[in-house]
Amino acid sequence: MALLIAIIVLALIFDFINGFHDAANSIATIVSTKVLTPLQAVIWAAFFNFVAFFIAKYIIGEFGIANTVSKTVYAQFITLPIILSGIIAAIIWNLVTWLLGIPSSSSHTLIGGFAGAAIAAAGIHSIQASVVIKIASFIILAPLIGMLIALVFTTAVMYICKKANFRKTEKWFRHLQLLSSAMFSIGHGLNDSQKVMGIIAAALIAAHPLGLGMGVQSTADIPSWVALSCFTVISLGTISGGWRIIKTMGSGITKVTPLEGFVAETAGALTLYLTEILKIPVSTTHTITGAIIGVGATKRLSAVHWGVTKKLMTAWILTIPISAVLAAGIYYLVCLIG
Numbered sequence: 354m355a356l357l358i359a360i361i362v363l364a365l366i367f368d369f370i371n372g373f374h375d376a377a378n379s380i381a382t383i384v385s386t387k388v389l390t391p392l393q394a395v396i397w398a399a400f401f402n403f404v405a406f407f408i409a410k411y412i413i414g415e416f417g418i419a420n421t422v423s424k425t426v427y428a429q430f431i432t433l434p435i436i437l438s439g440i441i442a443a444i445i446w447n448l449v450t451w452l453l454g455i456p457s458s459s460s461h462t463l464i465g466g467f468a469g470a471a472i473a474a475a476g477i478h479s480i481q482a483s484v485v486i487k488i489a490s491f492i493i494l495a496p497l498i499g500m501l502i503a504l505v506f507t508t509a510v511m512y513i514c515k516k517a518n519f520r521k522t523e524k525w526f527r528h529l530q531l532l533s534s535a536m537f538s539i540g541h542g543l544n545d546s547q548k549v550m551g552i553i554a555a556a557l558i559a560a561h562p563l564g565l566g567m568g569v570q571s572t573a574d575i576p577s578w579v580a581l582s583c584f585t586v587i588s589l590g591t592i593s594g595g596w597r598i599i600k601t602m603g604s605g606i607t608k609v610t611p612l613e614g615f616v617a618e619t620a621g622a623l624t625l626y627l628t629e630i631l632k633i634p635v636s637t638t639h640t641i642t643g644a645i646i647g648v649g650a651t652k653r654l655s656a657v658h659w660g661v662t663k664k665l666m667t668a669w670i671l672t673i674p675i676s677a678v679l680a681a682g683i684y685y686l687v688c689l690i691g
Contacts, residue, residue, distance in 0.1 A: 356433045360556045363440045365586045368549040370444060371459040372402070372590015374451050375541060375637050382614030382645070383534045388527050397531070398538040399591040405542025406584035416580060417632030418544060421484060422551025423558070425464055426471040430479035431559045434687050436552060438473075439466035442680035450668065458636030461672045463548055464488055467555075469677025470684040488634060492669055495624060495635040496643025503620035503647030510616060511651070526611040533618035538591075540625030541637045546583040548634050553579050613648040620644040639669060 380394035389397060409416055426435070443459070443466040450457040464485065471479040514522050557569035557579075567576060621641040628635045 356437065357556060357560045360433060360437050360440065361553055363437070363444065364549050364553050364556070365582060367440055367444050367447070367459075367463070367552075368546065368583055368586040369590035369593075370447050370451070371545050371549070372399075372587040373593040374447050374459055374590075375545060380534060381641075382617055383530050386527065386530065386611045386614045388530045388611060388614075389534075394534070395592050397534060398541075399588040401535045401538035402542035402546070402591050403584055403588040405539045405546065406581060408539060409543055409547070409584075410577075410580065413543075413629070416547050416550055416575065418547035418629065418634045419550035419554060419575065421488070421632050422464070422467075422548050422634055423555040424481055424484050425467050425488075426480050426555070428558060430471055430475045431555050432474065433556060433559055434684065435470040435474050436467065436556045436559065438470035438684035438687055439463070439468075439680045440552065441683050442466035442469065442676050445679060446672065446676050457668045457672050458492070458638050459545060460548055460634045460636045461488070461492065461669070462676045463552065464634070465673035465676030466680040467552065468673075469680035472677065473681035473684045489673060491628065491633055491635045492639060492673075495628065495639040496646070498627070499620050499624045499640045499643030500647035500650070502623055503616055503644040504651055506620055507613065507616045507648050507651040510612065514612070523611055526615045529615045530611055530618065533615045533622065536622035537618045537625070537637075537641065540622045540629070540640075542584060542587060543629050544625055544635060544637060546580075546587045549583045549587075550575060550579055551634075553583070617641065617644040617648045620647065636669070 380389070380391070380398050383389050383397075384391050384394050440463075443462040446457070446462045446466075447459055468480045468485055554569060554571075554575050557567055557575075558571065561570055569575060618641070621637070621644040624640045624644070625635070625637065
């Protein structure tokens with residue numbers, strides 16, 4: 354029982370870290386264009402992170418992404434030490450990238466840690482390759498979709514507004530950024546909270562044969578308190594900030610105006626809503642970065658700081674393997690201690 358409680362607590366700690374690690378994704382452009390102060394922006398984002406819970410539960414009616422995450426490893430191979438090792442590895446990598454100011458993917462950190470610990474425990478056949486490949490493919494697809502939507506959207510908006518007064522349009526889009534930021538924050542809450550729900554569900558399923566799983570035999574049985582806790586904690590994490598990454602996301606990739614910030618956030622939000630429909634956990638970091646690149650590329654390719662972008666992409670590609678290796682090492686350590 355103590356191990357199960359430790360896993361749930363650590364999962365919620367990871368959820369909190371995810372909140373402040375990824376807070377910059379939904380507020381970077383709105384802060385860099387001075388529509389809101391950093392404090393106002395995190396409160397705004399946190400509120401809509403929490404609103405996402407009601408949308409998932411009462412409008413969508415399911416937590417599909419949580420189900421996908423829980424199926425990363427075949428159920429018969431899932432044990433509490435595997436989940437514990439994966440979460441610890443994910444927390445370590447998230448903190449390291451946060452300290453370095455690198456907007457890496459919390460999603461892929463968690464998936465990599467879960468899979469890496471399972472492979473260390475039971476071999477490569479313990480993971481559902483089709484699920485992992487689908488999730489990993491969106492390391493490329495999520496930013497690409499965000500970039501393409503942003504390119505098309507920016508071109509269309511610029512055409513519509515080409516004869517409008519610059520100062521008036523600037524004012525309109527400053528207000529519209531409040532809407533686009535809210536949309537993206539809802540997408541962030543929908544996507545990232547469910548990843549932790551999936552891990553907690555996997556832990557409860559693994560604990561069921563031991564009589565400790567609270568009756569949970571599948572993600573359909575996830576108690577309401579799990580979902581509510583995950584959405585609440587990520588909102589609290591968002592309120593705590595994410596200042597180290599805001600600079601990179603807000604202006605490190607390309608300078609953005611209120612119009613461009615609105616387009617980037619809207620494109621990122623639409624991408625997240627699409628992946629919610631597909632039930633695929635993606636990185637909000639990858640999504641908004643792709644959208645910002647798309648916005649910058651409409652001006653000219655040189656407007657995008659490709660050196661910064663290259664470093665980000667390198668971190669994205671390395672996240673899953675590093676998290677997996679780290680989790681495998683932690684699993685062996687847990688076994689030695691246990």
